[in-house]
Amino acid sequence: xxxxFLTPWFLAGLALLAVPIAVHLINxxxxxxxxxxxxxxxxxxxxxxxxxxxxxxxxxFALRCxxxxxxxxxxxxxxxxxxxxxxxxxxxxxxxxxxxxxxxSMGAGDRWVRATAAARRVVDALAPQDRATLVLFxxxxxxxxxxxxxxxxxxxxxxxxxxxxxxxxxxxxLALAAQVLATSRLPRREAVLxxxxxxxxxxxSDEARLPAGTALATVDVGAATREGAGNVAVTGVDLAxxxxxxxxxxxxxxxLVNAGGSEPRDVVAELEINGRVVESxxxxxxxxxxxxxxxxxxxxxxxxxRGTVRAGRDALPxxxxxxxxxxxxxxxxxxxxxxxxxxxxxxLFLRRALAVGNRPPFDVAVSRARTLRADDLTGRSxxxxxxxxxxxxxxxxxxxxxxxxxxxxxxxxxxSAARAWPGDAAQLLPAAIGDVVDRSPQGGTRLAAVDRTHxxxxxxxxxxxxxxxxxxxxxxxxxDPAADASVLARFADGAPALVERAVGRGRVVVWASTLxxxxxxxxxxxxxVPLVHQMTRHAAGYRDARPWLTVGQxxxxxxxxxxxxxxxAVETPSGKTIEVRGVGGAAPALTVSEQGFYVAxxxxxxxAPALTVxxxLDAAEADPARVEPAEIVRAVTAGGGSRASGxxxxxxxxxxxxxxxxxxxxxxxxxxxxxxxxxLLSNRLSRAQASRG
Amino acid sequence: MPSAVVTHNFIDPAxxxxxxxxxxxxxxVVDGFVGxxxxxxxxxxxxxxxxxxxxxxxxxxxxxDWRRYARTDRLSVKTFExxxxxxxxxxxxxxxxxxxxxxxRISKLxxxxxxxxxxxxxxxxxxxxxxxxxxxxxxREFVPPSTRHLPMVLHxxxxxxxxRRGELTAPLHAAAEHFRRRCILVVISDFYAEPxxxxxxxxxxxxxxxxxxxxxxxxxxxxxxxxxDAGTFEDLESGDLLPVVPAELRDEYRRLVGxxxxxxxxxxxxxxxxYALFDTSKPxxxxxxxxxxxxxxxxxxx
Numbered sequence: 001x002x003x004x005f006l007t008p009w010f011l012a013g014l015a016l017l018a019v020p021i022a023v024h025l026i027n028x029x030x031x032x033x034x035x036x037x038x039x040x041x042x043x044x045x046x047x048x049x050x051x052x053x054x055x056x057x058x059x060x061f062a063l064r065c066x067x068x069x070x071x072x073x074x075x076x077x078x079x080x081x082x083x084x085x086x087x088x089x090x091x092x093x094x095x096x097x098x099x100x101x102x103x104x105s106m107g108a109g110d111r112w113v114r115a116t117a118a119a120r121r122v123v124d125a126l127a128p129q130d131r132a133t134l135v136l137f138x139x140x141x142x143x144x145x146x147x148x149x150x151x152x153x154x155x156x157x158x159x160x161x162x163x164x165x166x167x168x169x170x171x172x173x174l175a176l177a178a179q180v181l182a183t184s185r186l187p188r189r190e191a192v193l194x195x196x197x198x199x200x201x202x203x204x205s206d207e208a209r210l211p212a213g214t215a216l217a218t219v220d221v222g223a224a225t226r227e228g229a230g231n232v233a234v235t236g237v238d239l240a241x242x243x244x245x246x247x248x249x250x251x252x253x254x255x256l257v258n259a260g261g262s263e264p265r266d267v268v269a270e271l272e273i274n275g276r277v278v279e280s281x282x283x284x285x286x287x288x289x290x291x292x293x294x295x296x297x298x299x300x301x302x303x304x305x306r307g308t309v310r311a312g313r314d315a316l317p318x319x320x321x322x323x324x325x326x327x328x329x330x331x332x333x334x335x336x337x338x339x340x341x342x343x344x345x346x347x348l349f350l351r352r353a354l355a356v357g358n359r360p361p362f363d364v365a366v367s368r369a370r371t372l373r374a375d376d377l378t379g380r381s382x383x384x385x386x387x388x389x390x391x392x393x394x395x396x397x398x399x400x401x402x403x404x405x406x407x408x409x410x411x412x413x414x415x416s417a418a419r420a421w422p423g424d425a426a427q428l429l430p431a432a433i434g435d436v437v438d439r440s441p442q443g444g445t446r447l448a449a450v451d452r453t454h455x456x457x458x459x460x461x462x463x464x465x466x467x468x469x470x471x472x473x474x475x476x477x478x479x480d481p482a483a484d485a486s487v488l489a490r491f492a493d494g495a496p497a498l499v500e501r502a503v504g505r506g507r508v509v510v511w512a513s514t515l516x517x518x519x520x521x522x523x524x525x526x527x528x529v530p531l532v533h534q535m536t537r538h539a540a541g542y543r544d545a546r547p548w549l550t551v552g553q554x555x556x557x558x559x560x561x562x563x564x565x566x567x568x569a570v571e572t573p574s575g576k577t578i579e580v581r582g583v584g585g586a587a588p589a590l591t592v593s594e595q596g597f598y599v600a601x602x603x604x605x606x607x608a609p610a611l612t613v614x615x616x617l618d619a620a621e622a623d624p625a626r627v628e629p630a631e632i633v634r635a636v637t638a639g640g641g642s643r644a645s646g647x648x649x650x651x652x653x654x655x656x657x658x659x660x661x662x663x664x665x666x667x668x669x670x671x672x673x674x675x676x677x678x679x680l681l682s683n684r685l686s687r688a689q690a691s692r693g
Numbered sequence: 694m695p696s697a698v699v700t701h702n703f704i705d706p707a708x709x710x711x712x713x714x715x716x717x718x719x720x721x722v723v724d725g726f727v728g729x730x731x732x733x734x735x736x737x738x739x740x741x742x743x744x745x746x747x748x749x750x751x752x753x754x755x756x757x758d759w760r761r762y763a764r765t766d767r768l769s770v771k772t773f774e775x776x777x778x779x780x781x782x783x784x785x786x787x788x789x790x791x792x793x794x795x796x797x798r799i800s801k802l803x804x805x806x807x808x809x810x811x812x813x814x815x816x817x818x819x820x821x822x823x824x825x826x827x828x829x830x831x832x833r834e835f836v837p838p839s840t841r842h843l844p845m846v847l848h849x850x851x852x853x854x855x856x857r858r859g860e861l862t863a864p865l866h867a868a869a870e871h872f873r874r875r876c877i878l879v880v881i882s883d884f885y886a887e888p889x890x891x892x893x894x895x896x897x898x899x900x901x902x903x904x905x906x907x908x909x910x911x912x913x914x915x916x917x918x919x920x921x922d923a924g925t926f927e928d929l930e931s932g933d934l935l936p937v938v939p940a941e942l943r944d945e946y947r948r949l950v951g952x953x954x955x956x957x958x959x960x961x962x963x964x965x966x967x968y969a970l971f972d973t974s975k976p977x978x979x980x981x982x983x984x985x986x987x988x989x990x991x992x993x994x995x
Contacts, residue, residue, distance in 0.1 A: 032924075033924070033925040033926060033927035033934055034920065034924050034925070034926045034927065034937075035793065035926075035927050035929050036793065036926045036927065036928065036929065037790035037791075037793040037801075037883060037885065037912070037915060037928075037929050037930075038790050038883075038885040038928055038929070038930065039926060039928040039931075039933055039935050040885050041946055041949040041950055041953070042926060042935055042937060042942065042946065043935065044949055045942045045945045045946060045949070
């Protein structure tokens with residue numbers, strides 16, 4: 001029964017014995033060095049002059065040394081080795097979990113073939129008393145075959161599995177293996193990890209730790225196919241929209257990455273719209289570098305268009321294409337109404353601010369008429385009344401426009417007195433308009449309280465993202481908010497500055513001052529343009545449409561303007577049709593799992609336009625950087641085992657023996673007792689020394 | 694020479710350190726010092742009569758000695774010593790070791806700063822040209838001697854800080870190149886170097902016949918080594934650490950420092966260089982006497 005240590009490297013703590021030795025050799029030695037101009041003469045003094053003193057207070061010294069020895073031994077977790085005490089008794093079976101990576105990087109070269117072959121070999125090597133579980137994993141693990149000794153079913157499952165479109169995540173898969181192994185009663189536990197060991201998939205979290213005594217075997221299918229040419233991938237597309245001659249256009253810019261490799265790659269990037277190549281461009285991508293390719297703007301057609309950028313040909317073709325879906329409506333159409341008597345440059349600042357936006361672009365039309373026609377409002381996302389109270393007929397049109405989902409942004413000013421607003425228009429507003437409040441004698445007021453959780457002000461929430469209080473407002477109109485209105489911002493004197501109210505499917509937003517440089521200097525502040533953009537976007541109810549999703553992401557179909565309840569028929573990129581329904585009253589949600597285009601239709605609404613959703617691979621998976629298998633083995637087995645550790649599995653493991661004996665506890669108590677005795681003794685000696693001194 | 698000094702006029706350097714203006718400090722020291730002298734220190738001033746010579750047309754009539762004319766019936770004029778043709782420069786060591794100060798004392802750098810300021814003021818008062826060199830391992834600042842450079846010298850002294858390792862040979866060699874006319878050079882340093890090397894370094898300044906005065910500044914703690922507690926001593930310049938039990942090496946240390954000082958004094962003396970040791974508790978006036986004695990010798994030799 002030899003004495004052993006579970007963590008013997010803690011015995012290095014015995015080096016701390018030098019501390020009490022030093023303490024006892026140098027009495028009253030200063031902790032801080034004494035600064036001295038030069039050690040020139042001190043160095044010349046013969047060594048005998050600086051020798052240490054002899055050991056003093058041997059009992060104290062012994063206590064301190066013994067305490068350190070016990071502490072080091074406790075941390076080293078000693079135990080007495082005993083053979084033949086195992087929970088499995090006479091059983092000799094193995095519990096094996098096969099973790100097979102099916103992320104899309106496994107599709108490179110012959111990795112998948114070799115991976116499945118390796119898994120088959122593990123299955124073939126199973127003894128009759130062994131059991132195995134087959135787990136496929138990418139971002140999430142999926143148990144394909146529960147723990148079984150049936151090698152036939154395991155082999156059949158291996159014959160049916162295919163490479164997926166997900167990215168590698170080792171931790172959830174190892175955590176699942178840990179659960180399976182922890183509940184096993186078989187004495188020998190093993191996990192077999194078959195993968196290409198991509199660095200991007202390894203996090204090393206605690207949940208990935210396998211139970212004590214488990215052996216982790218690794219099959220590396222990535223090492224042999226490490227291509228020197230690197231992997232070119234299209235990792236994203238930026239879509240810059242604009243309006244040219246009334247037509248909505250989009251200019252795609254693709255980002256190409258050459259991960260790994262040592263040579264630059266000359267590639268041809270092709271832009272496909274609805275399956276037709278519309279432009280090709282050449283690009284050179286440096287090794288471990290990126291390049292961007294900007295294509296000429298293409299008009300956005302009616303309905304949904306499918307766009308794809310393809311670039312490069314290499315061993316991993318899946319990431320050489322990037323898909324996106326295009327539809328009209330990503331331009332905010334603005335009707336800017338000025339008062340009939342307004343100066344020519346009345347809305348100059350507003351127009352200029354809206355002209356610089358491209359995310360989304362604002363298509364601005366200006367009207368100087370007091371009376372708007374229904375045609376004027378057709379297709380408009382938002383109407384801005386810039387100190388321009390409407391007449392009664394226009395107010396009714398505006399009310400209908402807002403209720404049907406349009407937006408109305410009202411900017412007050414000199415001409416916006418309460419009496420100028422007809423009854424219909426006044427009811428539409430979220431606040432009753434009052435008199436002009438002149439704060440110029442006090443040097444103006446400032447925006448003091450804003451609701452930074454509101455979409456209008458959320459972009460200003462980050463540090464150094466604009467000082468809204470920088471603007472000085474000299475005059476504004478008092479506002480008395482309606483009961484159902486929300487005050488989004490207030491001036492320093494507490495008066496409402498920005499008020500909104502939802503009306504029907506649209507909303508009305510009122511800004512209490514002007515948006516020029518007469519009543520305030522907001523227009524010349526850096527926050528002006530983003531604030532105008534935010535107010536206009538919000539009033540218009542604009543939401544960024546997602547031109548693509550990444551595999552694994554979920555799209556709420558109900559949120560796309562369709563009523564919840566009825567199911568959706570979704571055609572997947574592989575040609576299957578699946579039905580998606582909301583669960584528990586929630587809106588239906590589509591989780592994309594394949595690369596390509598999904599088409600979602602509502603069977604109950606014939607004639608309703610189909611929704612096209614592009615799905616792309618996780619760009620992180622394109623990075624061929626590798627993690628060493630030994631690193632994962634060390635992390636998940638805590639140094640306790642690799643495949644060779646199976647020999648110890650028939651008996652209690654070292655960890656289990658140490659845990660049961662718990663010798664460290666007694667050693668720790670002993671060390672603490674010695675330290676307490678040391679404190680008492682050293683106090684007594686100090687007092688005795690002080691009394692002698 | 695120091696025995697002739699009126700000692701009650703001396704001011705403790707630690708008291709002087711409370712004067713923030715270096716110019717005021719220098720003036721305080723020099724005025725107190727001059728007040729204690731039995732004769733004027735203005736040795737080269739225009740009041741010093743040199744000799745009579747025959748009057749020649751063109752001579753100033755105010756210089757004619759009319760009494761001599763009454764006695765001899767011959768026109769003679771008095772000649773005087775020149776106003777000044779002496780340059781003074783202080784070479785102040787600003788290496789890190791000079792920043793050392795024991796409890797209750799001013800640092801060696803401050804003491805050297807006060808010394809240099811007082812000597813510069815005294816020289817300026819005698820219409821000498823004054824200059825300054827500060828150095829550590831290199832020449833840090835050089836103010837060439839001039840009758841108008843006293844403010845510059847005082848300003849440079851005021852902002853001098855000790856921050857780098859020190860050396861004597863290279864910076865003093867470089868400094869020697871700067872002086873174009875004969876000077877009285879006062880080297881102020883703690884001379885942490887082998888005596889032979891220190892003497893050789895200082896003698897580099899002797900080109901062009903410069904007069905040298907060496908003021909060796911040490912803190913009393915460097916001479917007496919009064920430390921009691923065992924501990925680690927850190928070399929201010931190199932940062933080296935050395936465990937030391939002071940009580941066991943104090944005597945040996947004192948003996949080594951004493952031998953070092955004695956060797957320096959002997960070697961400098963052999964080479965005709967005035968050497969004086971000052972600890973930072975000594976009044977500054979002592980240094981002024983040393984300087985004045987040297988300047989008198991220079992005046993006589995001219």
